[in-house]
Amino acid sequence: MKFLTQILLFFLLVCLAISACNTSPAKDVNLLAVRQAKVQQVLNSSLPIITLENLDKNATKAQEVAINDPSFQQSLYDPQHKAYKNEIFQVNPLSQSDNIQGGYGCPDGQCYQVEMYNYALNRTTIGIVNVKRERMIKTLTYPDVQPNLPEHLVDLAVYIANNSPEVQEALGGKPDKDKAIMERTKTALNKSRCERSMHLCVAPTYVVEPKALWAIVDLTDEQLVGTRWTDVGTTGINITERRLQNDLITEKYCEKENTYAQGDWSLKYMMTSSDGLLVYDVKYKGKSVIKSLKLVDWHVSYSNREGFGYSDAIGCPYFSSAAVVAVEAPKFSPLVENNDTVGFTLSQNYWSEGWPAPCNYNYQQKFEFYTNGSFRPAMASIGRGCGNDGIYRPILRIALAGDKQNLFEYTKDNAWQVWKTEKWNKQSDLTQYSDEGYEFKIATENAQYYIEPSRGQFSDGGRGDNAYFYLTKDKPQADEGTTDLPTLGTCCNIDYRQGPQLFINNENTENEALVMWYVPEIRNDNRKGNEYCWAERVLEDGVYVNKIYPCFAGPKFVMIN
Amino acid sequence: MFSYFRLKLMLLSWLISPLLFAQDSGCAGVPGFIEKFGFNLQTTAISTDETNVVGLCLVDVTKRYTYAQKPFQHETWDDAGYLATIVRNRDGSCYVIPVPVVNNLKNPALLQNIIYKVDGQTGVMRKHIELPAGDKNISQNPYGLLGLTNDCDNNFFYAASVYHSDRANERGVIYSLDINTKEIIDKIENIDAMGLQVWRNNGIKKLLIGKARSSDVYSVEISPNGKFVGQPKLEFTVNNLGPRGDDRVRKFKIDPSSGDLLVFGTEFYFNLIAPSKDQSSTYRFRYDNKNQAWKFVGIEKSAY
Numbered sequence: 001m002k003f004l005t006q007i008l009l010f011f012l013l014v015c016l017a018i019s020a021c022n023t024s025p026a027k028d029v030n031l032l033a034v035r036q037a038k039v040q041q042v043l044n045s046s047l048p049i050i051t052l053e054n055l056d057k058n059a060t061k062a063q064e065v066a067i068n069d070p071s072f073q074q075s076l077y078d079p080q081h082k083a084y085k086n087e088i089f090q091v092n093p094l095s096q097s098d099n100i101q102g103g104y105g106c107p108d109g110q111c112y113q114v115e116m117y118n119y120a121l122n123r124t125t126i127g128i129v130n131v132k133r134e135r136m137i138k139t140l141t142y143p144d145v146q147p148n149l150p151e152h153l154v155d156l157a158v159y160i161a162n163n164s165p166e167v168q169e170a171l172g173g174k175p176d177k178d179k180a181i182m183e184r185t186k187t188a189l190n191k192s193r194c195e196r197s198m199h200l201c202v203a204p205t206y207v208v209e210p211k212a213l214w215a216i217v218d219l220t221d222e223q224l225v226g227t228r229w230t231d232v233g234t235t236g237i238n239i240t241e242r243r244l245q246n247d248l249i250t251e252k253y254c255e256k257e258n259t260y261a262q263g264d265w266s267l268k269y270m271m272t273s274s275d276g277l278l279v280y281d282v283k284y285k286g287k288s289v290i291k292s293l294k295l296v297d298w299h300v301s302y303s304n305r306e307g308f309g310y311s312d313a314i315g316c317p318y319f320s321s322a323a324v325v326a327v328e329a330p331k332f333s334p335l336v337e338n339n340d341t342v343g344f345t346l347s348q349n350y351w352s353e354g355w356p357a358p359c360n361y362n363y364q365q366k367f368e369f370y371t372n373g374s375f376r377p378a379m380a381s382i383g384r385g386c387g388n389d390g391i392y393r394p395i396l397r398i399a400l401a402g403d404k405q406n407l408f409e410y411t412k413d414n415a416w417q418v419w420k421t422e423k424w425n426k427q428s429d430l431t432q433y434s435d436e437g438y439e440f441k442i443a444t445e446n447a448q449y450y451i452e453p454s455r456g457q458f459s460d461g462g463r464g465d466n467a468y469f470y471l472t473k474d475k476p477q478a479d480e481g482t483t484d485l486p487t488l489g490t491c492c493n494i495d496y497r498q499g500p501q502l503f504i505n506n507e508n509t510e511n512e513a514l515v516m517w518y519v520p521e522i523r524n525d526n527r528k529g530n531e532y533c534w535a536e537r538v539l540e541d542g543v544y545v546n547k548i549y550p551c552f553a554g555p556k557f558v559m560i561n
Numbered sequence: 562m563f564s565y566f567r568l569k570l571m572l573l574s575w576l577i578s579p580l581l582f583a584q585d586s587g588c589a590g591v592p593g594f595i596e597k598f599g600f601n602l603q604t605t606a607i608s609t610d611e612t613n614v615v616g617l618c619l620v621d622v623t624k625r626y627t628y629a630q631k632p633f634q635h636e637t638w639d640d641a642g643y644l645a646t647i648v649r650n651r652d653g654s655c656y657v658i659p660v661p662v663v664n665n666l667k668n669p670a671l672l673q674n675i676i677y678k679v680d681g682q683t684g685v686m687r688k689h690i691e692l693p694a695g696d697k698n699i700s701q702n703p704y705g706l707l708g709l710t711n712d713c714d715n716n717f718f719y720a721a722s723v724y725h726s727d728r729a730n731e732r733g734v735i736y737s738l739d740i741n742t743k744e745i746i747d748k749i750e751n752i753d754a755m756g757l758q759v760w761r762n763n764g765i766k767k768l769l770i771g772k773a774r775s776s777d778v779y780s781v782e783i784s785p786n787g788k789f790v791g792q793p794k795l796e797f798t799v800n801n802l803g804p805r806g807d808d809r810v811r812k813f814k815i816d817p818s819s820g821d822l823l824v825f826g827t828e829f830y831f832n833l834i835a836p837s838k839d840q841s842s843t844y845r846f847r848y849d850n851k852n853q854a855w856k857f858v859g860i861e862k863s864a865y
Contacts, residue, residue: 191801193807321701486664
């Protein structure tokens with residue numbers, strides 16, 4: 001009964017995927033929907049292997065023998081018996097040279113080579129089958145090897161590319177599907193790679209003389225990775241995921257100043273070599289309010305191992321001092337609170353290639369700009385690190401605009417006491433907050449803000465900052481962070497010595513240009529249901545996806561009047 | 562107080578390889594300091610690749626080291642920060658270059674163009690040759706030396722530096738050096754390189770050069786007096802090979818049994834990310850004398 005239901009469901013999905021089910025020509029088929037329906041059906045079946053169709057008699061027999069052989073079924077399930085997405089890519093007669101070199105001793109024409117790809121593990125299994133004897137002769141497994149694509153996956157890759165907004169925007173409209181498939185000289189499926197995700201990727205390429213548009217398609221996740229124009233004459237170097245991503249970040253954000261304006265806000269932003277995304281020259285209602293915001297370093301230490309940890313810089317992927325690099329472009333998105341859009345967010349991710357495997361890292365910066373003039377620079381670790389005893393201490397540098405600034409600390413009874421000289425403090429149980437939750441107030445020529453540290457009140461899952469707060473005089477000539485800072489301090493100091501204390505010299509801070517350094521202290525957690533600064537890979541629809549538990553921290557600057 | 566580096570799994574190994582003295586071949590002499598420090602030559606390796614160790618150390622391969630119990634280090638062996646590429650001379654002296662790992666805390670960017678010598682008898686490590694350095698674009702390029710090799714027929718060493726390079730400018734230099742007199746014999750400018758290897762074929766001696774900005778391997782002929790003859794020429798590439806397809810060649814090794822060239826590749830984009838050992842591959846190439854070209858034989862399991 002269950003099997004029949006699955007079959008019916010499959011056909012229903014196929015019909016839904018085809019516009020005007022019984023009359024539409026083949027070109028209208030939504031290949032992606034058909035594919036996804038088929039994957040679901042196979043994953044739920046007793047033998048989760050997507051098989052090749054329309055094979056001749058011998059090849060069909062070879063495939064049948066292979067998929068039913070226990071040696072060929074070694075990587076069908078994960079340890080929890082959830083099915084991986086496996087697919088037969090090729091079934092071909094064994095070549096005579098392979099027959100001889102492999103020592104299979106197959107009489108001419110009796111042996112076939114069956115190639116199966118495991119999307120989750122990026123692994124190819126090859127079975128050598130004697131069809132006459134209906135026996136598997138040998139099974140070989142190749143990690144990190146991807147077989148040649150079958151025709152239907154070529155079609156799927158071209159379909160995904162043709163229907164992506166990026167390709168259509170680049171080509172000035174949707175490419176003709178039939179023309180693309182038939183005229184291989186105009187559109188070819190170039191070999192490509194996804195070195196970072198280690199997914200199966202190819203690149204439908206559209207020639208528009210004198211250039212060619214490469215569209216990298218990830219067939220593991222069944223989505224477009226990105227596009228890039230090249231000169232048609234360029235040979236040798238294929239466009240791949242990493243090259244595409246590195247070139248995009250480098251050209252558009254590391255080497256170029258970017259501007260953005262929305263509502264009353266305008267700002268500039270750029271990727272730095274080792275201080276993350278720099279947001280600067282920020283104006284609100286035409287007045288300069290922020291000189292610069294950036295994330296200088298991430299200090300990570302492990303409480304169970306004294307002195308163990310590291311100082312990670314974040315930044316550009318190519319020619320930089322960053323240990324964890326930007327992979328995707330910065331993103332702007334609406335800032336929504338209580339179903340109301342109250343501003344916009346600029347966010348940027350950085351990650352190690354092996355993340356979320358142990359000892360790999362993923363960091364995020366976000367800058368929230370509120371319509372009412374408030375703003376919040378925040379950051380998160382998204383794991384996973386080298387253990388469940390990790391403490392993250394990101395170093396946020398905040399310089400407001402103005403040469404005459406004063407910082408006040410809330411004491412009690414609505415009293416605010418000015419900080420007269422450079423110094424630091426630590427957010428703790430003894431910290432005094434105003435009724436609204438403000439710890440500091442800063443006044444410049446153009447604006448005044450309350451400073452509200454996170455105590456878990458923000459709606460991004462943050463559980464509180466426990467931050468060190470340092471105030472220093474802004475000295476642009478003194479190499480104290482105006483330009484890119486090299487690694488600031490060691491990873492593993494467990495007190496105020498996180499780096500900014502080096503710039504504290506008891507100098508006057510009244511009516512001066514100031515720099516605030518904000519260093520939250522965030523403990524990770526991997527306990528089930530309490531995950532924080534953590535990530536893990538889970539198998540979904542036969543492939544691994546990342547489940548993330550970010551730990552956002554950062555103070556909100558609440559504009560006064 | 563120093564920051565320990567991450568677990569062995571993630572150690573930056575693209576230039577690094579422990580050398581077991583008893584297994585070594587070529588012209589590398591056995592350092593006298595091994596036995597002087599109480600180690601058995603048969604079971605001892607010299608390494609720059611050990612967990613929680615900054616610099617050089619001696620590893621007894623029969624022992625299991627822990628976070629608390631670290632391998633032996635002479636007091637001078639961490640003076641230059643993280644190190645790489647151990648090249649041993651006939652007298653057992655070891656030559657190493659500094660390479661930053663994850664950050665510049667232990668490897669200040671302005672001190673990355675120095676070849677260090679570990680005296681074969683005393684084990685003391687000192688600066689040996691300070692190659693031209695000076696101002697550099699630190700934020701764009703934390704590196705200096707990336708490659709070092711020697712010629713077993715003489716005292717010539719070859720070193721690859723990218724000290725003055727940045728994103729827009731390939732200003733690397735390959736130096737030919739007399740390791741005894743510390744004299745710079747010759748240099749090739751404007752080439753960023755990593756792996757270096759002296760290779761002889763049909764009586765001609767060449768320096769193989771793994772490019773740092775691409776997956777290509779070049780060669781340049783070297784004369785008996787250590788001078789470079791002509792300009793580097795393309796030999797082969799590892800582009801599109803292996804699981805990543807964009808590896809840079811960090812090291813070469815001649816397989817003594819077959820004469821094949823083992824080419825060690827890894828990801829490298831002039832940043833401080835730490836590729837794991839999983840992200841390194843060994844490619845086997847064989848020279849076809851008839852066609853005077855390299856033939857790719859296959860990919861082997863990573864070897865360290």
